[in-house]
Amino acid sequence: MEQQQQPWTSSVLHRSLLKQPQTVASASGSYITLGSGRRILDGCTGAAVAIIGHGDKDVQAAVMEQMSTVSYAHTLTFTTDSAEHLADMLLEGRPYGLCKAYFVCSGSEAMDSALKLARQYHVENGQPGRTRLVARRQAYHGNTIGAMSVGSNLARRAPYEGALLLDNVSHVSPAYGYRGQLHGETEAAYAERLVDELDAEFRSLGPATVMAFVAEPVGGATAGCITAPRGYFEGVRRVCDKYGILLILDEVMCGSGRTGTYFAFAQEGDARPDLLMLGKGLGGGYAPIAGVLAHERVIDVVRRGTGTFVHGHTYQAHPVSCAAALAVQKVLRRDDLVSQCAAKGATLEASLRSVFGGRRYVGDVRGRGLFWALEFVQDKESKQPFEPAVRFASRVRDEAQAIGLAVYPGTGTADGFNGDHVVLAPPLNISGEDLALLVKLLEEAYGRVERDVEQWL
Numbered sequence: 133m134e135q136q137q138q139p140w141t142s143s144v145l146h147r148s149l150l151k152q153p154q155t156v157a158s159a160s161g162s163y164i165t166l167g168s169g170r171r172i173l174d175g176c177t178g179a180a181v182a183i184i185g186h187g188d189k190d191v192q193a194a195v196m197e198q199m200s201t202v203s204y205a206h207t208l209t210f211t212t213d214s215a216e217h218l219a220d221m222l223l224e225g226r227p228y229g230l231c232k233a234y235f236v237c238s239g240s241e242a243m244d245s246a247l248k249l250a251r252q253y254h255v256e257n258g259q260p261g262r263t264r265l266v267a268r269r270q271a272y273h274g275n276t277i278g279a280m281s282v283g284s285n286l287a288r289r290a291p292y293e294g295a296l297l298l299d300n301v302s303h304v305s306p307a308y309g310y311r312g313q314l315h316g317e318t319e320a321a322y323a324e325r326l327v328d329e330l331d332a333e334f335r336s337l338g339p340a341t342v343m344a345f346v347a348e349p350v351g352g353a354t355a356g357c358i359t360a361p362r363g364y365f366e367g368v369r370r371v372c373d374k375y376g377i378l379l380i381l382d383e384v385m386c387g388s389g390r391t392g393t394y395f396a397f398a399q400e401g402d403a404r405p406d407l408l409m410l411g412k413g414l415g416g417g418y419a420p421i422a423g424v425l426a427h428e429r430v431i432d433v434v435r436r437g438t439g440t441f442v443h444g445h446t447y448q449a450h451p452v453s454c455a456a457a458l459a460v461q462k463v464l465r466r467d468d469l470v471s472q473c474a475a476k477g478a479t480l481e482a483s484l485r486s487v488f489g490g491r492r493y494v495g496d497v498r499g500r501g502l503f504w505a506l507e508f509v510q511d512k513e514s515k516q517p518f519e520p521a522v523r524f525a526s527r528v529r530d531e532a533q534a535i536g537l538a539v540y541p542g543t544g545t546a547d548g549f550n551g552d553h554v555v556l557a558p559p560l561n562i563s564g565e566d567l568a569l570l571v572k573l574l575e576e577a578y579g580r581v582e583r584d585v586e587q588w589l
């Protein structure tokens with residue numbers, strides 16, 4: 133058995149200086165193998181990243197091929213077939229009027245790029261007074277300064293308050309039925325109330341001062357797979373249209389087929405985004421890549437204006453990353469993984485509800501496609517979260533990992549500080565057997581934590 137390195141001997145600045153993460157030696161399909169030889173079922177693919185699983189041979193071949201033909205070309209002067217073909221594939225048939233793709237290396241860069249493109253659109257459209265952004269509480273949009281500013285993951289923002297956050301961003305309520313929908317309120321009335329709140333926020337800022345509204349169609353890491361009430365995104369679109377405000381939908385986590393349709397917003401009625409971001413599932417973990425897809429309305433204005441997007445990165449549209457993403461997207465299509473995701477998602481939903489619905493500390497089971505979360509609460513009646521010190525979600529992660537299952541834990545679910553959830557986001561091509569095993573291992577891990585916690589409460 134391999135000696136586990138200690139944090140004080142590692143030269144890497146890991147997320148924790150106190151705890152050395154386990155070394156992954158190899159990964160294939162739905163499984164990760166550790167340096168110790170232990171195999172772990174990848175129930176969350178990191179943070180919903182490895183959409184086609186690990187170690188795909190076709191992706192490997194495409195990357196090798198690209199490496200051996202063109203490994204780098206600077207986008208100021210050049211383009212490559214891999215970037216062109218990836219954009220062509222994503223934009224085939226101009227879905228929802230989206231007509232251009234801008235490729236960067238991370239979801240955060242995609243968020244910043246989208247914010248800059250939104251601003252430039254308004255400047256070139258003769259409305260430089262549009263300087264403000266509106267986003268939602270309990271949202272995650274990334275960790276660069278711009279992305280962190282529109283995001284509202286309070287723990288991730290806390291050290292930077294007053295120093296490194298934009299001051300032109302305001303936040304409205306998330307679409308979070310479990311905690312936001314009032315007793316006796318219908319889904320339609322809840323949606324309308326949220327849309328009214330957004331409209332009121334625009335009016336109080338002065339609608340002509342707002343650049344864009346930013347939202348995740350299915351909330352990801354911060355509140356755990358929250359889905360909107362029916363009609364909400366259509367209402368959001370209408371309110372944005374009323375005031376000429378752009379709608380930026382962040383599908384870095386929920387896009388690329390994860391929810392059972394290629395675009396998550398496609399299940400939200402007429403919610404056409406002006407700018408749409410893809411990320412995690414775009415490269416599927418094979419390469420660092422994310423993208424912004426832009427609507428022709430935005431592109432037309434810039435084309436008729438300066439004709440130049442005033443932005444750029446050394447590694448944008450990197451040929452090897454684009455080749456990897458193109459190969460991943462081809463596997464998604466070839467194996468019909470998006471519709472498989474919808475079908476397997478229905479199975480996963482049913483088994484999660486039956487296994488966990490009645491458990492003492494599982495307050496909510498929610499999600500879509502192969503993107504599900506369990507929210508844990510101390511008291512199901514009052515929905516009161518656990519004290520953060522209980523570390524409920526982290527305990528579930530630790531117990532799961534110990535018996536061979538990776539899940540993605542989150543805290544601050546309820547209000548930014550309190551609350552726990554775990555996210556499940558297996559590869560879309562996970563086998564039926566492994567999907568059943570995932571639920572079984574999670575039940576066992578949860579059961580251990582439930583027993584431990586019951587003892588002290």
Ligand SMILES: *Cc1c(COP(=O)(O)O)cnc(C)c1O
Pocket residue numbers: 179237238239240241243272273274275348352353382383384385386411412422
């Ligand atoms: C992960 C994530 C981001 C940030 O992407 P990075 O690649 O980590 O920079 C942005 N938005 C959402 C919704 C995400 O889940």
